[in-house]
Amino acid sequence: MMEWLAWMGWTSLGIVVFFIVLLFILRGFCLIAANQVGILTKNMFGKKMPEGQIIARNGEIGIQARTLMPGLYWKMPIIWSFTKIPVVTIDIASVGVVESIDGEPLPKGRVLADEVECNQFQDAEMFLANHGKKGPQVGILRPGTYRINSILFNITKAPAVKIAENTIGVAVAKDGIPLPTGYIIAPKAQSDDGTEADHKSYQNGQLFIDSKGYRGPQLNTLQPGIYYINPSLFDIKVEEVAEVLPGYVAVIRSNVGLELERTSGRPSETTGEGKLCGPIHEDVEKILIADKNTRGIWREPIAPGKYNLNAIAFTAYQVPTSAITIDWATEGRIGTEVKGIKPTEAMAAGVLYSFDPLKVTSKDGFQLEVNVRMVIRIQPGNAAYIIARFGSVANLIDQIVHPLIDSSFRNKAGEKKAIDFFQSRTDLQTEALAHAKERFSEYNVEAQNLLIAYIDIPKDLLDTQTKKEIANQQQAQYDQEALAQEKRIAVMEKSSRADKQKDVIDAKLSIDINNDRAEAKVKEADGNRRSAILQAQGTKESTILVADGNSYKSKIEGDGVAAAYNAQKEAIGQQNVAIIKLIQEIAAGHIQIVPQILVGGGEGAASGNLFNAWMSQMLSQNLPKNEEKQTKGIE
Numbered sequence: 001m002m003e004w005l006a007w008m009g010w011t012s013l014g015i016v017v018f019f020i021v022l023l024f025i026l027r028g029f030c031l032i033a034a035n036q037v038g039i040l041t042k043n044m045f046g047k048k049m050p051e052g053q054i055i056a057r058n059g060e061i062g063i064q065a066r067t068l069m070p071g072l073y074w075k076m077p078i079i080w081s082f083t084k085i086p087v088v089t090i091d092i093a094s095v096g097v098v099e100s101i102d103g104e105p106l107p108k109g110r111v112l113a114d115e116v117e118c119n120q121f122q123d124a125e126m127f128l129a130n131h132g133k134k135g136p137q138v139g140i141l142r143p144g145t146y147r148i149n150s151i152l153f154n155i156t157k158a159p160a161v162k163i164a165e166n167t168i169g170v171a172v173a174k175d176g177i178p179l180p181t182g183y184i185i186a187p188k189a190q191s192d193d194g195t196e197a198d199h200k201s202y203q204n205g206q207l208f209i210d211s212k213g214y215r216g217p218q219l220n221t222l223q224p225g226i227y228y229i230n231p232s233l234f235d236i237k238v239e240e241v242a243e244v245l246p247g248y249v250a251v252i253r254s255n256v257g258l259e260l261e262r263t264s265g266r267p268s269e270t271t272g273e274g275k276l277c278g279p280i281h282e283d284v285e286k287i288l289i290a291d292k293n294t295r296g297i298w299r300e301p302i303a304p305g306k307y308n309l310n311a312i313a314f315t316a317y318q319v320p321t322s323a324i325t326i327d328w329a330t331e332g333r334i335g336t337e338v339k340g341i342k343p344t345e346a347m348a349a350g351v352l353y354s355f356d357p358l359k360v361t362s363k364d365g366f367q368l369e370v371n372v373r374m375v376i377r378i379q380p381g382n383a384a385y386i387i388a389r390f391g392s393v394a395n396l397i398d399q400i401v402h403p404l405i406d407s408s409f410r411n412k413a414g415e416k417k418a419i420d421f422f423q424s425r426t427d428l429q430t431e432a433l434a435h436a437k438e439r440f441s442e443y444n445v446e447a448q449n450l451l452i453a454y455i456d457i458p459k460d461l462l463d464t465q466t467k468k469e470i471a472n473q474q475q476a477q478y479d480q481e482a483l484a485q486e487k488r489i490a491v492m493e494k495s496s497r498a499d500k501q502k503d504v505i506d507a508k509l510s511i512d513i514n515n516d517r518a519e520a521k522v523k524e525a526d527g528n529r530r531s532a533i534l535q536a537q538g539t540k541e542s543t544i545l546v547a548d549g550n551s552y553k554s555k556i557e558g559d560g561v562a563a564a565y566n567a568q569k570e571a572i573g574q575q576n577v578a579i580i581k582l583i584q585e586i587a588a589g590h591i592q593i594v595p596q597i598l599v600g601g602g603e604g605a606a607s608g609n610l611f612n613a614w615m616s617q618m619l620s621q622n623l624p625k626n627e628e629k630q631t632k633g634i635e
Contacts, residue, residue: 028074030082037147038068039083040075054102055152057128065124067149088146088155093162095228096141099154103127103134111175112233115139115206124149138175138205140230161227161236168308169222171202172235176209179216182259185313186214205233217312219256242309247322249301249380251387253315257295288384301383319383319393326353326397328405329371329453353397357456358406360413362421369456370409374436375449376401382444389443396445404439405450408432418457419465425452 032038046061056062068082075082090096098121106113113133118126120141141155148155163169179186189197189211197211198204201222222236229236244250289296301319309316358370378386378393390396412428413421421428429452436447497504 024077025074027077028080030068030073030075030084032068032070032073032084034070035087036070036084037087037149038073039085039149039151040064040066040068041081041083043079043081045079055124055128055149057125063151065128065149065152067122067124067147069147083151085150088141088148088150090141090143090146090157092143093160093226094143094157095160095230096146097156097158097230097232098137098139098141099156100127100132100134100137100152101154102152103132106133106135109178112136112138112205112209112230114209120146121148121153122146124152127152136232138209138230138233140205140228142228158231161222161229163222163224163227163238165224166241166306167224167238168241168310169227170237170239170310170312171218171220171222171229172237172312173208173213173215173218173233174235175233176213176215179214183214183257184217184255184259185219185257185310186216188219189213201227202229202234202236203227205230208233217310219310219313221308221310223308239311242307242311242316244302244304244307244316244318246304248318248320249303249383250307250316250318251301251384252298252309253317253387254289254292254295254298254313255315256293256313259295288388297384297388299384301380303380317387317392319378319386321378321380321383323448324353324376324378324393324397326355326374326376326401326405327372328355328358329373330357330369353394355402358409360410360421362413362418363415364417366418366458366461368413368418368421370413371453371455372405372409373451373453374401374405374447376440377446377448379444379446385444396443400440400443400445404436405432408435418461422455422457425455428452 030038041063042056042059042061044061046056046059049056049060049062053060054063055065057065073082088096100113103113113135115138116127116130116132118124118130118132121127121137121139146155161169173186176186189199189208191197191211197207197213199208199211199213201220202208202218218234227236242250288299290299292298302316307316358372360368360370362368386393386396390399409428409432412431416424429450433447433450436450440447
């Protein structure tokens with residue numbers, strides 16, 4: 001019995017021991033699932049870790065760097081203990097930011113630890129062996145599943161950088177080489193060969209560090225898309241794209257490059273020209289540049305459109321190149337400072353620059369208000385000079401346009417009486433526009449048009465002018481009525497004349513007929529006279545011709561007779577020739593020997609002979625006439 005009891009005791013003890021041993025052995029087993037990572041901790045029988053070391057890497061007592069992959073493991077329960085942790089999963093829209101609690105200290109001046117080869121932080125022993133640094137890491141975990149010793153590495157999820165449409169990302173580096181003095185924008189990271197480092201839009205942080213990237217704002221921007229960037233290394237600021245509206249250009253002020261150096265010296269002397277167009281800024285404040293990597297104002301503006309413009313590196317000043325309207329008016333004002341309207345919307349809506357009406361004093365002391373609209377234009381090529389000189393178009397209008405137009409109308413009002421000023425609006429417009437064109441050209445601004453909308457004059461003066469004008473109109477009306485009566489008289493006179501027009505026409509026709517008859521008789525008499533004259537002239541000319549012929553004939557015959565007489569004279573002598581000629585004349589009957597009429601007398605022979613001789617002579621003269629009459633009578 002005692003033996004049986006002893007055996008039972010030993011058996012029970014053995015069973016207890018067995019179960020204790022079995023439980024001990026079972027406690028040494030650890031099953032690591034597929035979605036888990038096993039971490040070992042050595043509790044005893046090992047070296048102590050050096051001071052400052054947290055993770056054991058060579059079998060020291062403490063949490064081991066090496067992790068257990070999925071599977072069944074057995075370790076001595078007293079010496080070893082297991083810790084199972086889930087794998088690290090980074091979704092598509094996130095990145096894993098890593099911070100190590102162990103490793104070598106960070107170098108002075110560094111914020112993040114350089115990335116070392118460690119299989120994406122999954123091999124902790126390799127990380128420590130390769131001199132991994134403790135603290136925030138440059139390397140990150142991209143989307144995926146990782147078996148990481150989460151005791152050594154603290155993994156924090158951060159959203160990936162998402163750049164939406166019509167936006168850009170501006171990167172500001174938190175680590176790298178300190179920014180050089182005089183720079184606002186960090187110079188670009190460069191490779192060893194001097195080319196720009198391709199750090200994949202800041203996604204390869206270690207390449208950025210290795211390429212001597214600088215801290216501070218970076219020049220290159222991020223375009224729309226998703227980027228896996230370490231937020232501990234880069235702070236990404238999302239900005240809207242810069243838009244230059246139609247009718248505008250943008251003058252760019254570059255902040256890239258070294259700070260401009262100011263030259264020390266005495267102040268510049270005045271030009272002495274007495275013009276406002278002299279230099280009003282120092283050269284370093286209005287410098288125009290063509291190199292886009294140099295600090296200053298770009299000489300060439302950018303055209304309308306959308307631009308991925310780094311707002312830290314570049315400042316855009318929009319300058320309207322279409323018509324700029326400036327109003328000095330009380331009604332219809334839009335104004336540049338409109339509540340509830342964004343600047344871009346205001347510019348798109350064609351916002352005007354507005355001022356109160358111009359208040360002037362006339363020569364005779366009346367206060368007048370002038371409503372004026374001015375239209376100016378800035379050529380695109382001159383936009384940079386406007387920004388360099390004035391800083392903005394609003395400053396140009398406040399400093400130049402408004403004072404010049406105001407003073408121009410004040411001066412003109414002081415030279416004229418109120419009524420004359422009111423009535424000479426057209427001349428005022430022309431003169432003011434010509435003056436503005438001349439003066440604005442000194443500032444590279446075109447004055448295109450100037451209109452006077454309204455001149456507000458005192459009511460009393462206007463009433464006086466109105467009464468005067470009414471009186472003038474009444475006088476003109478009376479003059480018109482008198483003129484109408486005069487025209488009525490003229491019409492009546494013409495009507496009476498028209499009634500007697502038939503008699504007048506008959507009388508005029510009778511006069512014309514008689515005049516035509518008299519003129520015909522005059523012409524007939526004139527024709528007869530001309531015919532008689534022509535006939536007389538013809539008779540005279542024919543008589544002259546006959547006489548000339550007879551004279552010529554007689555001359556020829558006389559010459560012949562004379563020649564014959566000369567020949568006879570030479571042949572028979574002159575006396576004999578005379579006797580022969582006498583005989584020939586008597587024979588021809590040309591000489592009468594017996595008288596044709598014989599008149600005799602009685603007593604008183606002496607007186608009778610004289611009477612007889614006279615009678616004989618008279619009868620002899622009339623005889624040829626009587627013979628001619630007798631001959632005609634016979635015919």
